[in-house]
Amino acid sequence: MAIDILMPALSPTMEEGKLAKWSKKVGDVVKSGDVIAEIETDKATMEVEAVDEGEIVEILVPEGTEGVKVNAVIARIAGEGSSAKPAPAPEAASAPAPAAAPATVAAAPVAVVVAADPAIPAGTAYVPMTVREALREAMAEEMRSDGDVFIMGEEVAEYQGAYKITQGLLQEFGPRRVVDTPITEHGFAGIAVGAAFGGLKPIVEFMTFNFAMQAIDHIINSAAKTLYMSGGQMGCSIVFRGPNGAAARVGAQHSQDYAAWYSQIPGLKVVMPYTAADAKGLLKAAIRDPNPVIFLENEILYGQTFDVPKLDDFVLPIGKARIHKPGKDVTIVSFGIGMTYAVKAAAELAGLGIDAEVIDLRTIRPMDLPTVIESVKKTGRLVTIEEGWPQGSVGDYIANRVSREAFDYLDAPVITIAGKDVPMPYAANLEKLALPTVAEVVEAVRAVTYR
Amino acid sequence: MAVRPQAEKRTRAPAAAKAGAKPSKAQQNPVNYQVADFSKDEELKAYHDMLLIRRFEEKAGQLYGMGLIGGFCHLYIGQEAVVVGIQMCLREGADQNTTSYRDHGHMLACGMDPKGVMAELTGRKGGYSKGKGGSMHMFSKEKQFFGGHGIVGAQVPIGAGLALANQYRGNDNVSVVYFGDGAANQGQVYETFNMAQLWKLPVIFVIENNRYAMGTSVSRASAQTDFAKRGDAFNIPAEQVDGMDVRAVKAAAERATEWCRTGNGPYILEVQTYRYRGHSMSDPAKYRSKDEVQKMRDERDPIEQVRKRLIDNGWATEDDLKAVDKDVRAVVTEAADFASSDPEPDVSELWTDILI
Numbered sequence: 001m002a003i004d005i006l007m008p009a010l011s012p013t014m015e016e017g018k019l020a021k022w023s024k025k026v027g028d029v030v031k032s033g034d035v036i037a038e039i040e041t042d043k044a045t046m047e048v049e050a051v052d053e054g055e056i057v058e059i060l061v062p063e064g065t066e067g068v069k070v071n072a073v074i075a076r077i078a079g080e081g082s083s084a085k086p087a088p089a090p091e092a093a094s095a096p097a098p099a100a101a102p103a104t105v106a107a108a109p110v111a112v113v114v115a116a117d118p119a120i121p122a123g124t125a126y127v128p129m130t131v132r133e134a135l136r137e138a139m140a141e142e143m144r145s146d147g148d149v150f151i152m153g154e155e156v157a158e159y160q161g162a163y164k165i166t167q168g169l170l171q172e173f174g175p176r177r178v179v180d181t182p183i184t185e186h187g188f189a190g191i192a193v194g195a196a197f198g199g200l201k202p203i204v205e206f207m208t209f210n211f212a213m214q215a216i217d218h219i220i221n222s223a224a225k226t227l228y229m230s231g232g233q234m235g236c237s238i239v240f241r242g243p244n245g246a247a248a249r250v251g252a253q254h255s256q257d258y259a260a261w262y263s264q265i266p267g268l269k270v271v272m273p274y275t276a277a278d279a280k281g282l283l284k285a286a287i288r289d290p291n292p293v294i295f296l297e298n299e300i301l302y303g304q305t306f307d308v309p310k311l312d313d314f315v316l317p318i319g320k321a322r323i324h325k326p327g328k329d330v331t332i333v334s335f336g337i338g339m340t341y342a343v344k345a346a347a348e349l350a351g352l353g354i355d356a357e358v359i360d361l362r363t364i365r366p367m368d369l370p371t372v373i374e375s376v377k378k379t380g381r382l383v384t385i386e387e388g389w390p391q392g393s394v395g396d397y398i399a400n401r402v403s404r405e406a407f408d409y410l411d412a413p414v415i416t417i418a419g420k421d422v423p424m425p426y427a428a429n430l431e432k433l434a435l436p437t438v439a440e441v442v443e444a445v446r447a448v449t450y451r
Numbered sequence: 452m453a454v455r456p457q458a459e460k461r462t463r464a465p466a467a468a469k470a471g472a473k474p475s476k477a478q479q480n481p482v483n484y485q486v487a488d489f490s491k492d493e494e495l496k497a498y499h500d501m502l503l504i505r506r507f508e509e510k511a512g513q514l515y516g517m518g519l520i521g522g523f524c525h526l527y528i529g530q531e532a533v534v535v536g537i538q539m540c541l542r543e544g545a546d547q548n549t550t551s552y553r554d555h556g557h558m559l560a561c562g563m564d565p566k567g568v569m570a571e572l573t574g575r576k577g578g579y580s581k582g583k584g585g586s587m588h589m590f591s592k593e594k595q596f597f598g599g600h601g602i603v604g605a606q607v608p609i610g611a612g613l614a615l616a617n618q619y620r621g622n623d624n625v626s627v628v629y630f631g632d633g634a635a636n637q638g639q640v641y642e643t644f645n646m647a648q649l650w651k652l653p654v655i656f657v658i659e660n661n662r663y664a665m666g667t668s669v670s671r672a673s674a675q676t677d678f679a680k681r682g683d684a685f686n687i688p689a690e691q692v693d694g695m696d697v698r699a700v701k702a703a704a705e706r707a708t709e710w711c712r713t714g715n716g717p718y719i720l721e722v723q724t725y726r727y728r729g730h731s732m733s734d735p736a737k738y739r740s741k742d743e744v745q746k747m748r749d750e751r752d753p754i755e756q757v758r759k760r761l762i763d764n765g766w767a768t769e770d771d772l773k774a775v776d777k778d779v780r781a782v783v784t785e786a787a788d789f790a791s792s793d794p795e796p797d798v799s800e801l802w803t804d805i806l807i
Contacts (some may be wrong), residue, residue, distance in 0.1 A: 179650075189608075197609065227805065229580055231578070231804060233591070415625070
């Protein structure tokens with residue numbers, strides 16, 4: 001009987017990949033441990049080893065095929081005692097287009113048309129780009145224009161970045177400016193702060209912000225407070241960046257959202273972009289900023305594609321929210337990956353005849369409250385969304401300010417949607433339950449609009 | 452290449468005695484660390500600079516008692532030879548200095564204005580941080596003094612980061628970072644040792660071993676009480692230095708600065724010293740005997756040693772030294788007067804210097 005070889009998942013967030021190369025051909029006999037193929041994900045190229053033994057009787061996905069879904073059947077081997085004849089025709093659904101016309105990975109569809117960003121000149125051309133590429137371009141451009149900018153972190157150089165954000169930077173800028181560190185967040189964050197006190201402009205990549213808890217003393221006590229403690233003498237131009245919040249199935253210690261934590265600290269700026277355009281424009285701004293900036297990314301967003309303005313030097317202002325979709329019935333405020341719920345919910349709500357205004361905060365600190373308050377004055381209703389925990393959340397702060405500054409305009413209590421008040425569970429079903437859902441957003445909006 | 456240039460030359464002091472309050476042999480019988488004789492000018496400078504720190508600290512203690520200085524106040528009395536000896540080898544305004552919260556002496560040695568330091572202690576407008584930093588948080592870009600850090604051990608990677616900036620720019624400045632025997636047990640110190648040696652950063656780690664981390668003696672807190680050995684795992688050259696003899700400190704600092712300036716990487720100096728006063732003003736120092744302190748003051752005082760040599764060599768008379776003391780007292784009195792009369796910062800300062 002034939003055994004199916006399936007497209008493997010090679011990272012927590014991988015949904016599809018490119019079948020780069022077959023190392024075996026039909027008729028070859030493979031043993032457990034033999035390399036049979038090379039798979040390229042957006043993060044790395046990996047060799048796939050055979051688990052089952054036998055003769056390869058069929059290759060269903062030619063090499064060079066892109067966008068092969070995880071768990072699609074890519075080949076079959078004849079197991080012991082079975083004939084070498086091909087099995088019946090595979091289900092058509094599992095085999096993507098052949099290499100001759102490789103399917104390009106479609107951009108994750110953005111359900112709602114993004115409103116024009118007033119910061120971008122009219123008539124600007126756009127190019128589709130992943131968040132990952134946008135972040136990389138932002139760093140490379142700033143490193144080209146300013147010799148004091150350098151990046152340090154774990155696996156940023158020779159490994160090309162744990163999430164490939166720094167891919168190619170070592171080759172372009174060399175080891176003086178792209179510095180691999182030991183796995184010692186406390187120490188290297190402190191060294192980076194010292195370098196910033198010395199006038200350099202370090203970009204510190206944390207493999208995840210979960211690991212930055214080891215470094216949080218230097219982020220807060222050294223980087224954020226020293227300007228004040230020195231009476232304005234000691235600036236600290238530094239960017240701490242990396243993936244933040246939940247990825248997928250990585251458990252409680254790798255899934256925390258730090259937006260609310262860092263947003264509490266005077267002396268820091270906190271940026272959390274959703275789109276690739278914002279990622280690029282705001283990272284460039286963060287690197288130029290003379291203050292310490294916390295730049296919270298998200299692993300799931302890294303591979304998502306958005307239109308990015310084609311400008312020589314595209315920099316966005318820190319501290320400005322963006323109206324992602326104008327609307328009149330309710331204001332939905334979110335940021336970072338929280339925007340994915342907001343955007344999907346807005347599309348669903350449109351079907352229910354509810355016209356939601358979606359605001360992407362982009363910067364958590366300093367927060368663009370005037371944009372939120374203006375919107376609430378128009379809609380009279382507010383729902384906030386974030387993946388972080390509920391107590392002391394970013395949404396709580398917004399609700400407090402709105403209730404004080406736009407109380408007379410509110411037609412319903414503010415609803416703040418957050419992650420559930422539990423450590424992130426591992427089990428797939430529980431993890432889903434722990435995060436906000438589009439249904440919760442829709443339900444909240446219906447509640448505040450009484451529909 | 453050899454990374455332990457002192458391994459053969461140095462006479463390593465025996466490890467500190469096990470009993471808590473008992474002085475180590477090194478401190479009972481100072482080892483001769485190839486002390487170079489000072490010239491008359493060097494002796495006089497060391498005398499003046501150490502005396503300035505001592506008189507300043509005595510005055511700070513007095514102002515604290517009067518309620519003019521609040522919060523914490525950590526005095527450096529007894530340890531003056533450490534920073535003065537090292538500073539004699541540094542380029543003022545170019546080499547960087549970073550230290551802990553016991554920082555007044557370091558600032559004076561760096562050439563910072565005593566008035567600005569004292570006014571910061573009293574929380575006044577004319578203080579180095581406009582009164583917003585306090586005793587533990589003062590900085591001077593002009594003098595390349597980078598604090599003043601209130602978190603034990605935090606200054607260590609910061610000092611290494613300043614060294615990284617020197618290396619990045621390709622200059623031959625050296626970053627000196629001071630920390631105590633207590634901070635020497637912090638994890639971030641070893642993370643920093645590792646990276647400093649890995650990247651050959653021009654940083655001198657000065658461990659000011661004053662034998663007590665607040666109230667806990669070295670032998671009660673440290674499995675390895677020979678702090679010079681703490682660099683062994685990272686192949687960082689290290690020396691133990693008699694920190695009560697300013698000449699020994701300067702001689703060791705010369706070797707360390709030379710090593711760093713010529714691109715060899717970091718260097719560790721364990722400087723064995725002693726703090727006469729409590730950890731802070733509110734520390735009654737019950738963890739050691741009065742005799743222990745008195746013995747140190749009588750037999751090893753860093754200022755007395757210089758004073759005696761100046762007299763014995765005929766380089767100064769009692770009257771000459773009295774004149775130095777008078778000048779120093781005048782400077783300190785002026786600083787205290789300024790710090791007492793200068794206004795508090797304007798209330799608008801509450802909201803400034805948060806972001807640039």
